Amino acid sequence: MSAVSLRVKPHSWYCSARNQNWRLLKLNSKSSKCMRVSARIEKNQMATTDNQPSKSKVIDSHLHVWASPQEAAEKYPYFPGQEPTLPGRVEFLLQCMKEAGVDGALIVQPINHKFDHSYVTSVLKKYPSKFVGCCLANPTEDGKGVEEFENLILKDGYCAVRFNPYLWPSGQKMTNDIGKAIFSKAGELGVPVGFMCMKGLNLHISEIKELCTEFPKTTVLLDHLAFCKPPINDEDSKLFSELLKLSRFPQVYVKFSALFRVSRNPYPYDDLSQALSQVVSSFGANRVMWGSDFPYVVAECGYKEAKEAAFRLAQQVPLSSSELEWIMGNTIQQMFKRQWLP
Numbered sequence: 001m002s003a004v005s006l007r008v009k010p011h012s013w014y015c016s017a018r019n020q021n022w023r024l025l026k027l028n029s030k031s032s033k034c035m036r037v038s039a040r041i042e043k044n045q046m047a048t049t050d051n052q053p054s055k056s057k058v059i060d061s062h063l064h065v066w067a068s069p070q071e072a073a074e075k076y077p078y079f080p081g082q083e084p085t086l087p088g089r090v091e092f093l094l095q096c097m098k099e100a101g102v103d104g105a106l107i108v109q110p111i112n113h114k115f116d117h118s119y120v121t122s123v124l125k126k127y128p129s130k131f132v133g134c135c136l137a138n139p140t141e142d143g144k145g146v147e148e149f150e151n152l153i154l155k156d157g158y159c160a161v162r163f164n165p166y167l168w169p170s171g172q173k174m175t176n177d178i179g180k181a182i183f184s185k186a187g188e189l190g191v192p193v194g195f196m197c198m199k200g201l202n203l204h205i206s207e208i209k210e211l212c213t214e215f216p217k218t219t220v221l222l223d224h225l226a227f228c229k230p231p232i233n234d235e236d237s238k239l240f241s242e243l244l245k246l247s248r249f250p251q252v253y254v255k256f257s258a259l260f261r262v263s264r265n266p267y268p269y270d271d272l273s274q275a276l277s278q279v280v281s282s283f284g285a286n287r288v289m290w291g292s293d294f295p296y297v298v299a300e301c302g303y304k305e306a307k308e309a310a311f312r313l314a315q316q317v318p319l320s321s322s323e324l325e326w327i328m329g330n331t332i333q334q335m336f337k338r339q340w341l342p
Contacts, residue, residue, distance in 0.1 A: 056325045056328075056329060056330065057103040057104065057329045057333065057340050058100075058101060058102045058103055058290075058307065058328050058329050059102070059103060059104045059105060059106075059289075059328070059329040059332045059333060059340055060097070060102050060104070060105035060106070060290070060291055060292050060294070061105075061106050061221075061255050061257060061289040061290060061291035061331075061332045062106060062108055062223060062224070062255050062257040062258065062291025062292065062293055063093065063105050063106070063107060063108065063291065063292050063293060063294035063295075064088060064107065064108055064109075064110040064112075064293075064294065064295065064296075065088050065089065065090045065093055065107055065110070065119070065120065065123055065294075065295075066078070066084055066088040066089075066110045066112045066113060066119060067089070067113070067119045068087070068089050069083075071089075071119070075118075076113065076116070076118055076119035076122075077113075077116065078112050078113060079111070079112065079113060079114035079115075079116070082111055082112045082113075082114065083112070084110075084112045086295050086296065086298070086299060087295060088110070088112075088294075088295045090123045090126075090127070092295070093105075093294055093295070094127075094130075096294065096298065096303035096304070097303070099303070099304055100303050100304035100306075100307050101304075101307070102292075102303075102307060103329070103340050104129075104130050104131065104132075104340030105130070105131055105132075105294075106131070106132050106133070106134055106159075106160065106291075106332060106336075107120055107123065107124070107131050107132070107133050107134065108134040108136075108162055108194070109133070109134060109135050109136040109162065111136075111164075114136070115136060115138045115148070117133075117135055117136070117152060117156065117158075120133055120135075121133070121156050124156070124157060124158075125157075129340065130340065132158075132159045132160070132336055132338070133156075133157065133158040133159060133160070134158065134159070134160035134161060134162050134194060135149065135152040135153070135156075135158040135160070135161050135162070136161070136162050136164065136167075137149060137161050137162060137163050137164070137167075137179075137182050137193075138167075139167055139168045139169070139172075139174075139176075139178045139179060139182070140169075140178070141169055141178065143178060143181070145178060145182065146178065146181045146182055146185065149161060149182050149185065149186075150185065150189075153189050153191055154189075158191075159191060159192075159336050160191055160192045160193070160194060160221070161182065161186055161191055161192075161193055161194070162193075162194045162195075162196060162223075163179070163182075163183075163193055163194065163195050163196070164196050165195075165196070165197070165203075165204055165207070166198070166199070173207050174195075174204070174207045174208075174211065175207045175210050175211060179207075179211075180211070180214070180215070183211050183215055183218055184215050184218070186218050187215050187217035187218030187219075188217075190219075191218075191219075192218075192219040192220065192221050192253070192335065193211075193218055193219070193220055193221065194220075194221035194222075194223050194255075195208060195220065195221070195222055195223060195226070196223045196224075197222075197223070197226050197227045198227055199227075200227060200239075201226040201227060201228055201239060201242065201243060202239055202242075205242055205246075208220070208222075208246070209246075212246075212249045212251065212252060213249075216249070216251060217251070218251065219251045219252075219253065219335070220249070220251055220252045220253065221253050221254075221255055222243070222246070222252065222253070222254045222255060223255050223257065223258075223291075224255060224257050224258040224261050224262055224291075224293070225243070225254060225255070225256060225257075225262045225275065225279070226243050226246075226254070227261070227262060228240050228243045228262065228275075229262050229263070229264055230262075230263070230264055230271045230272060230274065230275050232264070240275070240278070243279075244278060244279070244282040244283075247282040247283045247287075252283070252287070253283070253287045253288070253289065253331070253335070254279050254283055254287065254288050254289075255288075255289055255290075255291045256276060256279065256288055256289065256290050256291070256310065256327060257289075257290065257291025257292065257293055258291065258292070258293035258296070258297065259272060259306065259309055259310070259313075260293075260296075260297060260300040260301060260306075261293065262275075267300070267301040267305060267309060268301075268305075268308070268309040268312050268313075269309055269313070270312075270313070270316065272313055273313045273316040273317055276313050276314070276317055276319075277317045280317070280319065280323060280327075285319065285322070285323035285324075285326040285327055285331070286326045286330070286331050286334070287331065288326070288327050288331060289327060289329075289331040289332045289335075290307075290310045290327050290328050290329075292306045292307070293306075307328075310327070310328065311324070311328075314327070
């Protein structure tokens with residue numbers, strides 16, 4: 001149980017939660033089911049207003065932006081072979097966010113520009129009250145990526161770093177010397193590390209566990225439910241269980257993001273309600289955050305619709321209004337210790 005979930009909300013809320021607990025326990029004081037429900041309430045709802053932002057905002061924990069073809073030709077080149085097929089300019093994003101009622105976002109450096117962060121950096125400088133940035137770790141064997149990472153954090157103001165295991169040199173893991181150096185430095189700087197396990201959590205979970213164990217001060221983000229889809233067989237169930245077991249590391253958070261990537265069903269991705277319920281029960285809502293995966297989501301279901309899908313799934317679980325507020329914005333605001341401004 002995290003420190004944040006041990007504190008209490010104002011008196012009126014607490015009385016309500018206490019009465020709810022009492023009614024459950026009164027039905028059968030020996031019932032283990034009641035005990036589990038009570039624990040769920042305690043874990044996910046007992047969050048203090050001192051830690052929560054004063055006003056609930058919707059913050060997108062995962063999206064990308066990239067230059068237009070004209071901008072790429074003139075100033076912000078694409079990485080060869082990674083030219084985008086979708087529009088991803090920040091102006092388009094801002095329009096989508098306004099229509100959807102999303103107040104801010106974490107921008108993740110896109111593969112389209114690879115290690116050239118100049119376009120995202122320009123966006124962060126232009127809209128400092130709207131966005132924070134997640135840079136892309138460069139695991140090159142010459143070790144230059146460590147200094148590059150530090151400069152992006154200390155000079156350009158990035159607040160997180162992404163580990164893409166498929167960028168590591170062939171045959172090497174994220175736990176090599178370069179990976180550990182960046183991961184350790186991230187902990188020193190108070191910067192979360194996001195893991196993209198696109199080809200399957202099973203391929204990388206041992207590396208994640210090793211890094212979490214060796215460097216417990218480094219906060220971890222698991223992008224897109226660690227790419228774990230709703231289980232349909234024993235193998236899937238075992239893998240999803242491994243995801244839930246990562247909750248034993250208090251520094252691990254889960255992004256409930258890119259729902260179109262992890263659902264087996266079309267929009268509104270109703271098969272994810274059980275997955276959301278289990279993740280919230282294991283990690284606590286204050287270690288879960290919603291993300292869209294803009295601009296890819298626009299072609300899948302629409303940006304506003306991605307937000308609405310998250311609300312719909314929360315109703316199906318059902319989650320409390322407090323839990324929903326954590327997932328839709330409070331978790332990421334607390335992580336980066338800042339308020340997103342209008």
